[in-house]
Amino acid sequence: MTTRLQGYPSPGDGLRLHLNENTGGCSPRVLEAIRRVQPSDVSTYPQYREAVTACARHFNVDPEWVLLTNGLDEGILMAAIGHIARRRLHDAETIIPLPAFDPYPNATEAVGATAVKVRPEPGYRFQTEAVLQAITPRTRMIFLNTPNNPTGQLIPIEDLIHISTAAPHAVVLIDEAYIEFGGTTFLPELARFPNVLVGRTFSKAYGLAGMRVGIVIGQPQALDPVRAVTLPFNINGVALTALLAALEDEDFLPRYAAQVAESRERLYVACRRLGLEYWESAANFVMVRVGETTPFIEALAARKVHVRDRSKDATTPGCIRITTGMLEHTDAAIEALESVMAGRS
Ligand SMILES: Cc1ncc(COP(=O)(O)O)c(C=O)c1O
Structure with a gap:
């Protein structure tokens, strides 16, 4: 894919958990x-x-x-x-x-x-x-x-x-x-x-x-x-x-923030179960250390889950960033993480 076109390349179909968007859409x-x-x-x-x-x-x-x-x-x-x-x-x-x-x-x-x-x-x-x-x-x-x-x-x-x-x-x-x-x-x-x-x-x-x-x-x-x-x-x-x-739409924001908070908790639990280091987050994403990121991200993408590679930044080596939005999306991401980790061991 050329990098000279305007904007970010699209990751293709699947779950977009790489840009911290609202995974449930707008009001x-x-x-x-x-x-x-x-x-x-x-x-x-x-x-x-x-x-x-x-x-x-x-x-x-x-x-x-x-x-x-x-x-x-x-x-x-x-x-x-x-x-x-x-x-x-x-x-x-x-x-x-x-x-x-x-x-x-x-x-x-x-x-x-x-x-x-x-x-x-x-x-x-x-x-x-x-x-x-x-x-x-x-x-x-x-x-x-x-x-x-x-x-x-x-x-x-x-x-x-x-x-x-x-x-x-x-x-x-x-x-x-x-x-x-x-x-x-x-x-x-x-x-x-x-x-x-x-x-x-x-x-x-x-x-x-x-x-x-x-x-x-x-x-x-x-x-x-x-x-x-x-x-x-x-x-x-x-x-x-x-x-x-x-x-x-005053109800929209608190409802989504509650989904995000619960999503983060589910992802922490999954990371602990899988032995992955993570940092508790106040935002709609969680940074997770996975080691070598490229094969990990590709394996997630093959399962139609797109996350952000943070490993090129020397201050976040081996890390990916996963958006935590609607619970159904977080559950799908956790399932993909589990499957990738099972394949590693
Ligand atoms: C820390 C931070 N600041 C600002 C922005 C810019 O957001 P936007 O230009 O979509 O309003 C982003 C978007 O990812 C961000 O992560």
């Missing part, structure tokens, strides 16, 4: 709303006001603190462009605690900054001390991801506060892409931190990955430079319709 209300879209909704440029106001209400923040982005991916890149490239900072550094989501180093590289990568602690407990020590006058952005992709580990709120306080000259981007599945949001603290941006996404818990809607929330000091470089019509009108309908 039916989203589809109903999309079916009601009118020709003029498509022929005119999108209006953002209603969606921004609804998000501000949902997250209990000032509408002026809200910037909707084309997935949080776009928010990450725009934050780097707004705070580093736009200011023509040539010696800027970003701090990236490892293991990390790829767009952090990619955005750093895109704006010509230097990524200061901070190695993890044993057991992937968050490396707060090492991050604090990495802060210099050149630090312009610090990427903090809680729960972490791929380990599922949380950063304690006190540590987020400590780091944000220690770097008032930098923008701290707290990526809460998976916070709906566990942990406590930083949002109530945001009023005290003009240098912090909180990133959220509707791709995971809300099941809108195909729509591409994310959100960056922050006080004007941190958000305005990001807003200044974000294209005015960055999200399409159908995606905004989907977002509004998703926010209205």
Whole structure:
């Protein structure tokens, strides 16, 4: 398969447990709303006001603190462009605690900054001390991801506060892409931190990955430079319709989060039974150490279960990441894991 086509190659049919999507799909209300879209909704440029106001209400923040982005991916890149490239900072550094989501180093590289990568602690407990020590006058952005992709580990709120306080000259981007599945949001603290941006996404818990809607929330000091470089019509009108309908379905999220929590427990039990090392996760996935990953992943794929290889990252050797979504999907994944392990012994 060529790697030069846009996007990720599709793994083919079977269970998609490799991108931490919502395995149950989106709320039916989203589809109903999309079916009601009118020709003029498509022929005119999108209006953002209603969606921004609804998000501000949902997250209990000032509408002026809200910037909707084309997935949080776009928010990450725009934050780097707004705070580093736009200011023509040539010696800027970003701090990236490892293991990390790829767009952090990619955005750093895109704006010509230097990524200061901070190695993890044993057991992937968050490396707060090492991050604090990495802060210099050149630090312009610090990427903090809680729960972490791929380990599922949380950063304690006190540590987020400590780091944000220690770097008032930098923008701290707290990526809460998976916070709906566990942990406590930083949002109530945001009023005290003009240098912090909180990133959220509707791709995971809300099941809108195909729509591409994310959100960056922050006080004007941190958000305005990001807003200044974000294209005015960055999200399409159908995606905004989907977002509004998703926010209205208040039962959807807790129901899915409960499935995810039970799925994680079932996967832990299976890993213990199979003698596989794993890390308890606050997100909708679990990282598992399987040893040599390629044959393992291929064997799972042959059983129509697709998982993510994390072994190329030196901080997660021999590891795969498995999305834990609807129980029926997790049970199928466990069955495939058991079958692959039986074949190994
Ligand atoms: C940690 C983290 N942040 C941000 C994102 C971006 O999500 P999206 O661009 O779909 O909103 C992801 C997606 O996988 C992620 O894992």
